[in-house]
Amino acid sequence: MRVLRWFAGNLGSLALAILLAVTVWAVAVTSGDPDEVRTLxxxxxxxxxxxxxxxxxxxxLGQSATLTLRAPQSLWAQISAERLHVVADLTGLGAGEHRVPLRLETDLHPVRLEEITPTxxxxxxxxxxxxxxxxxVRLTGTPAAGFAASAPRWTPQQATVAGSESEVARVTAIVADLSVDGLRADVDREVALTAKDAAGKTIDSVSLTPATxxxxxxxxxxxxxxxVVVKAVIRGQVRSGYRLTGISVFPPLVTLFSADPAxxxxxxxxxxxxxxxxxGAxxxxxxxxxxxxxGDVTAVGEPVIFVQVGVAAIEDSVTVTRDVRPQGLAPGLSARLSPATVDVIxxxxxxLLKALRASDVxxxxxxxxxxxxxxxxxVSYRVLLEGVQVEALLPAQIAVTISAGASPGS
Structure with a gap:
């Protein structure tokens, strides 16, 4: 009985102690991993x-929402679009227009929704x-000059449109649009079907079966x-030491016409x-x-042909021998190089190689x-003639002995 009376007399103090303990625990947790509020x-x-x-x-439906969330700092690395879902719950709603609140669904905890727009x-x-x-099937454009397109054939002949009652009622035609612009060859392809209203506008809010x-x-x-193919005629030769890299012709194909088919x-x-x-190029x-x-044949359209000829110098390689020069040697020191010369490829x-001078390398x-x-x-190098590259140095390293005392003749 005395224990019960003690509990009864100290109930307020016990409740306060528990509340303080919970508060201290919450402060400790949040101070170690504080919450952050971010708008995604x-x-x-x-x-x-x-x-x-x-x-x-x-x-x-085509509607979207923005989210502002509160979550511990350590949890933000796990928050991704795949784990967040904005949901409109239609439970119990019948036909008609409704204003439906949005909510957030996620498997991440603790994540709290601070704001959702729209609500x-x-x-x-x-x-x-x-x-x-x-x-x-509706054809658009015109075939290439001198070509004609026949009437199209297609399968299936029918398609089913499905959706809401009022949207389906708007559909007056199911159309496959096919462009024949510039065609020179037969066509056999899958073409997407679209639903059209009486004004010819596309209705995207219905489904079509089949879709093509x-x-x-x-x-x-x-x-x-x-x-016929266009063949460019080239006259003359490029300068000695140069070569042709290619010839391009535009257009590569032209359409010719004659009143006499023969x-x-x-x-x-x-x-x-x-x-x-x-x-000499x-x-x-x-x-x-x-x-x-x-004389009795003409080109359809613009009969002028653009021709471009690529010209580049013929590449070659040479090997030259050069003395290795010491650079940056401190005063009062001498250097002996072994070997004192290297081959430069x-x-x-x-x-350019024919015009190369000793001072260019x-x-x-x-x-x-x-x-x-x-x-x-x-070993380092400098090439002063633009367009010439060093492929290799033989040897690429040399032995250098540095001694006290000036080099002879210094």
Whole structure:
């Protein structure tokens, strides 16, 4: 009885002690791993939950929300978009328009939602509907000059559109758009289907089954027209020591026309340009050239051809021997180099290598801050003629002996 009376008399003190202990524990935890409040830079797509199986959401939901969260500092490294979900709970909602609050769902704890924007979204629920319509293929653009496209064929002939009742009712056509612009060959491809309203606008908030149609289309060249390759005619030779690196022609193919189909049929499959003179060229050369055509044949469109010829110096290599010069040797010291010369393997354009002078290549060792002793040092070089490169030094290192006393003749 006395124990019970003691507990009764000290109940307030016990409660206060427990509260203080919890407070001290909470302060210790938060001081070691304090909370941070951050607004996430990315927005999150709103997901719906518990939608009645006899209803659908009208239109594309297409809404997103931004989140501001509070979490311990150590937990932020684990917070990612994959573990955060913004949910609109549709439990118990029937057909009609509703204002639905948003909430955060996550498996991370303790994470607390400080703010969500917007706090709620408008959702319209309707009964589902579907209808089957004929597929239409719509051609856009025009084939290449001298070509004609036949009427397209496609499968399937029908497709089913599904979605909310009001959105499905807006669909008046299911269309496959196919561009034939610039075509020179037959077409056999899968083309995406789109739902259109009476004004021709696309309705994205419904689904189509199937989502594509296979469309075939014959593209044929008309009589009197023929596609031929363009052959550039080059005259002359580049300068000695240079070579051709390539010839580009644009356009590489042209369409020719003649009122006499036999005239284009007699052509050898290519047509030549006027000559481009490259005599003595030392760099790339280009020009706009006309075509050499029979009198009764014309080129469709612009008959001028752009030709570019690549010209580069012929590369070669030479080996030269150079004395190694000491650099940076302190006063009062002498240096003995072994070997005193190295072979330098150079590469570059032949004209530059032929013009190479002894003073264009310098070879040296850096003796700065070195005291008397024996060293194995890397050989350095300078090439003063632009376009010439050093491929190797033989040897790349030399032995250097530094001694007290000036070098002879210093």
């Amino acid at each position: 830079p990315d927005s999150f797509a709103v997901e719906v939950a518990h939608l009645d199986e006899n209803l659908v959401v009208r239109g594309a 709620a979204i408008a959702v319209v629920l309707e009964p589902p509907a579907s209808q089957t319509l004929m597929v239409q 149609a296979e469309v075939t289309l014959a593209v044929e060249q008309q009589g009197g027209y023929r596609d 005239a284009v049929a007699r052509l050898p499959g290519y047509v030549e340009t006027e000559a481009l003179d490259i005599s 030392q760099a790339d050369i280009s020009g706009s050239l006309t075509l050499r055509l029979p 150079l590469s570059g354009p032949v004209p 310098e070879v040296y060792v850096d003796l700065s801050d070195l005291t008397p002793g024996n060293y194995q040092l890397q």
